Amino acid sequence: MALISKETVDQIMHAADIAEVVGDYVTLKRKGQNLWAPCPFHNEKSPSFSVAPAKGIYKCFGCGKAGNSVNFIMDVEGISYVEALKYLAKKYGIEVAEEAPSPEKLQHQHERDSQFILSDFAKDFYQHNLHNHEQGQSIGLPYLKERGLSLNTIKKFELGYSLEAWDGLTKAAQEKGFQEKFLEKTGLTIFKEDGKKYDRFRARVMFPIHNISGRTIGFGARTLKTNDKSTPKYLNSPESEIYHKSDVLYGMFQAKQAIRMADVCYMTEGYLDVISLHQGGIENVVASSGTSLTENQVKLISRYTKNITVLYDGDAAGIKASLRGTDIILEAGLNVDVVIFPPGEDPDSYIRKVGDNAFREYIKNEAKDFISFKTELFVREAKDNPVKKAEAIREIVQSIAKIPDSIKRSVFLQRCSNLFGIDEQVLISEYNKIALQENKKQQNQQQPSSKPYSGSKSNFPPLDEFDLAAMEAEAEAAAYEEAETEVDSEIKLLQRYEREILRLLLNYSDQSLAEGQNLAQYLFEQLEDIEFKTPTYAKLMALITEKMQNGVTNLADYFIREETDPVLKTEAIDLLTQKYELSEAWETHQIFVPKEIDLLQYAADTSVLRLKWRNVQGMIKENQDELQKVTDTAEMMKLLQVAKALKTFEMEIAGALGIVVAR
Structure with missing residues (x-):
């Protein structure tokens, strides 16, 4: 796959109106200069999701999601950066001009694309068998209908059937020109050392497994032979370049929007659990497909909700074994509830037995927090x-x-x-x-x-x-928390002052001040000897300085459209977004309040003084620590002179800020 050219990216970014893009998913209402709506990424009653059309950004003051039009599509659709660009290009009728990558990247992408295309071919092949071949019509379809699935549900999940033939898929794929190496890499065909080859899946109902953007990456397959004890009931695709079972949850592609809107993900074990619940209108459900839950799977769920309800079969031994994997959810900071079904029941059988309304009521009444x-x-x-x-x-x-x-x-x-x-x-x-x-x-x-x-x-x-170890733990814990309170307070104060400098730079860098300088020149001059201590803010300040030295005048536009570091981009957008605005009604009633842009000199002076004051206090503390350690008289006198100078400087800054400092 070729890379999208910078010119095309710029064209997409320019055309993608943030209000239009977001408006496709939520109803926006104007309040002041910005547009507001309930956040599409988490449940809330009062709107905290803000869209700033003039800046081309969105920001949720509840969950913290922020970005531009491309970021929004990535978050809401769960797709990659390139896929989001193509989505917006299609929406605005922009032809995607692409640049050829290196031969190595081209080869790698070709290999992946070939596996995706072959997997899609196999899915279509199995679907055709289910609906049109004699075996599918006489064996596969009756089984699925016996499990209570409608034709619409069967088609929604693209279910299929593999024929009871040694090489039905292999032959069909080769006739269409697919190479043997891709049949082997995807695991659809098994190749023996003696040259024999045969289909991995034979005489089974096929469950396509999709990635988050809906592409087929693998299969789960259930045998319908009950008399052959040597045949495993379920068989899955092996690991491949496009299928990593530890990163995938069955049904996530179909469930992602429902999970976001319900703000909870139901976790089951089997494919039919997911499909039956979907058919009953409960779409916020995924399955681990019989494997132990992994950290990557939990991260995938956390993109859409922080709440997971695990639906366990009524099997005590199975429940005990499954509990061990749930600690991963707790470690990720997610909330975990558990629902146990009556003995002999699972989500699939229970919803078919009691119906969707009673099923919902059961979950509501029986859910308990995991601990x-x-x-x-x-x-x-x-x-x-x-x-x-x-x-x-x-x-x-x-x-x-x-x-x-x-x-x-x-x-x-x-x-x-x-x-x-x-x-x-x-x-x-x-x-x-x-x-x-x-x-x-x-x-x-x-x-x-x-x-x-x-x-x-x-x-x-x-x-x-x-025991003594426990008592030592208690003592250390108490000392730790007592010391931490003061340290944390000092760190947060420093972070706040550094953040304010960055906020002014991002919003008003090119605005003129009273002395004829613009705000950026003034702040850089005043803070020449100040080093930011907060790691993220230090990186952001260094990047701002670099961009301005290289002639970038519109910092806001750079961070919204071009910055690739997600941490710095999110932080910058957060600094560019205002949570509150003055009501226009004030002017209607002849109440005029000065705006920040009219008081920039004061804002700049105050911010610089506060940051210097905090840095001087830090230097005073370091000086005091050194004084406690030093034993040499001459060195002590030097440190005392420094202490006096620092205290004088602190008093001067405090006086300018109107702060009373103990002598």
Whole structure:
């Protein structure tokens, strides 16, 4: 696949009106200069999703999604950057001019495209068999209809049938000119060393597996032979260049919009669970297809919702095995509920038995948060067995430890304490052991560590009740959080002042000030010796400086249209977006309020002084730390002179800002 030329990208970006693009998905209403709507990316009652037509950007002040027209299509459709550009090009009737990539990239893309095309051919071949071949009509279709599926549902999921022939697909594909290497790479044909070749899927109902943009990447296949014990019931495509089962969820292509609108994803195990629920009008459902849930699959769901409800079959042994994979969801910061169906039932059989309305009501009434469900399950299993009870408590605390949100952890520890009838502080101590072990592991890997948890009680138990390691954990946790409060406050203050400088630069860089300079020149001159401490802001400041030195005058336009770093782009758009606007009614009532652009000199001066003031305070603290360490008298005198100068400077800046500072 060729690359889209820069000229074409510019043409698309210029033509793609943000209000029109977003308006295809939500109803926008004008409020001030901007347009507002309920966010299409999460559920909300009052609109927090803002579109700024003049700047060509959108921003949700609820979930934080932000970007330009291309980003919006990428987010709402779940497609790649190139696919989003082509989508907009088609919408605005722009011919996509493409540039030839390198021979290596061209070859790689050709290999992938050939596998996609072959997979689509196989899907169509299996569909044709189901509806038109004698075997499909007499074996495949009756089975699917027996499972309660309508013809519309069968076609919606593009279900098919593989013939009971050794090389039915292989022959058909080769007759159409597909090469053997692609039949082998996609796993559709199995090649033996003796030269024999045959279809992987034979005499099976076929379930095409799609990627997020709807392309066929693999297949799941169910045998209808019940008398052959050597034949596996389900058979899946092997891993290939286009199909990685750990990255894919069955039904996600069909479910993504429904998941976003419902703000919850139902997770099932089988293909027919997904299809039957869709037929019942419950479309926000996907399946892991019998494999253990992976981190990439959870990330895929998190693009559309932060809430997952796992629908378990009424099989106790299966439930226990499946619980282990659910910790991945907790670790990702998502909310997990669990629903168990009656014994012998699964989502497919139960919705066919009770109907869609009763099914919805059942989920609503039976859903329990994962930690409470797991705790109740283990409480029942442990009963009065102290060994089992201790093991159960450790396993549940390990699950709670996966949750990144400290408030949720606290709530679940209390809940676990009540259900097991055990002192909450014991659970907190056990949690802190896990947290400290994780901290040491992360420190060894030179990664940021998570904080121990100090719990909801301030009184620690006597030493003889608990082991020493747990008490050390409690002491370290308390000291950590006490120190953290002041440090965090200082960091946040510095971040706020650095952010304000960047906001002014992005919004008003070319605006003239009282001294004849523009705002960017003035800020660069005033902050020549100031180094930004916040990593993202330091990168953003360096990039702004570089672009302005290279003659870029419209910074907003650059970040909206051209910047490729998603973190910097999102941060810049956030700085360019205003959450509040003055009501036009004020002027109607002859109430005139100065606008920021009319007070730029004051805004610039104040922002510079605040940042300098905060940096001087940081230098004073560093000086004090050095004074505590130094023993040499001459060095101490030097540091005291520096301390005096810094304090004087702090007083001068504070005076200019109207801040009272203790001498």
